[in-house]
Amino acid sequence: ILNVEQSPQSLHVQEGDSTNFTCSFPSSNFYALHWYRWETAKSPEALFVMTLNGDEKKKGRISATLNTKEGYSYLYIKGSQPEDSATYLCAFIRVQTGANNLFFGTGTRLTVIP
Amino acid sequence: KAGVTQTPRYLIKTRGQQVTLSCSPISGHRSVSWYQQTPGQGLQFLFEYFSETQRNKGNFPGRFSGRQFSNSRSEMNVSTLELGDSALYLCASSLVTSGRSVYNEQFFGPGTRLTVL
Numbered sequence: 001i002l003n004v005e006q007s008p009q010s011l012h013v014q015e016g017d018s019t020n021f022t023c024s025f026p027s028s029n030f031y032a033l034h035w036y037r038w039e040t041a042k043s044p045e046a047l048f049v050m051t052l053n054g055d056e057k058k059k060g061r062i063s064a065t066l067n068t069k070e071g072y073s074y075l076y077i078k079g080s081q082p083e084d085s086a087t088y089l090c091a092f093i094r095v096q097t098g099a100n101n102l103f104f105g106t107g108t109r110l111t112v113i114p
Numbered sequence: 115k116a117g118v119t120q121t122p123r124y125l126i127k128t129r130g131q132q133v134t135l136s137c138s139p140i141s142g143h144r145s146v147s148w149y150q151q152t153p154g155q156g157l158q159f160l161f162e163y164f165s166e167t168q169r170n171k172g173n174f175p176g177r178f179s180g181r182q183f184s185n186s187r188s189e190m191n192v193s194t195l196e197l198g199d200s201a202l203y204l205c206a207s208s209l210v211t212s213g214r215s216v217y218n219e220q221f222f223g224p225g226t227r228l229t230v231l
Contacts, residue, residue, distance in 0.1 A: 034219060034220070036222075042224075043117075043118070043204070043223060043224050044204070046219030046220065049218070089157070101159050101162060101170040101172070102147075102157075102220070103159065104149075104159075105156055106155065106156040
């Protein structure tokens with residue numbers, strides 16, 4: 001069983017606060033790491049696909065970094081807004097299992113309080 | 115461009131029955147993956163189909179099976195339902211180039227919520 005861990009499990013922040021959370025994954029046989037945002041009653045939506053050690057990706061106020069040697073990725077949200085409230089999932093892909101076999105963490109549930 | 119669609123959205127079955135779920139990928143996407151989410155668990159990979167062939171399989175019993183048609187639509191079947199099969203089943207499609215999906219993100223459907231009584 002491959003362990004992908006996300007922390008914290010849940011988080012409440014005030015509107016305007018910046019926040020970050022962690023995804024930990026096995027550092028061996030790394031292929032790619034995906035980040036998804038899953039809003040209640042909607043489908044998970046891809047945020048980033050990260051492949052190289054040291055990768056940094058940014059989309060608006062959200063950014064992510066990747067460290068494949070130590071097996072972690074951080075997701076940052078700057079100036080959180082209520083519409084950022086969602087569960088953020090990371091998914092690890094291992095070389096042997098192919099590009100579409102994603103091992104998901106259980107997610108970080110973010111609530112932004114207006 | 116239409117998104118990934120799944121039917122039905124909700125389903126109630128009893129133990130021992132079987133069920134078939136359907137997924138239509140985004141036009142042009144040839145890879146379809148299926149996931150199960152149960153309370154407290156992350157999304158668990160069931161299997162992936164590409165060009166009508168199962169390309170990857172997760173750690174689920176043989177009661178879970180699937181297939182893909184020439185138009186890339188996919189079905190998932192669960193036979194002899196158990197209470198523990200109650201879950202949200204998501205399918206996702208991705209664009210495949212040159213026979214393998216290289217770092218492509220997955221586009222998820224809305225899911226089918228299955229309840230087994």
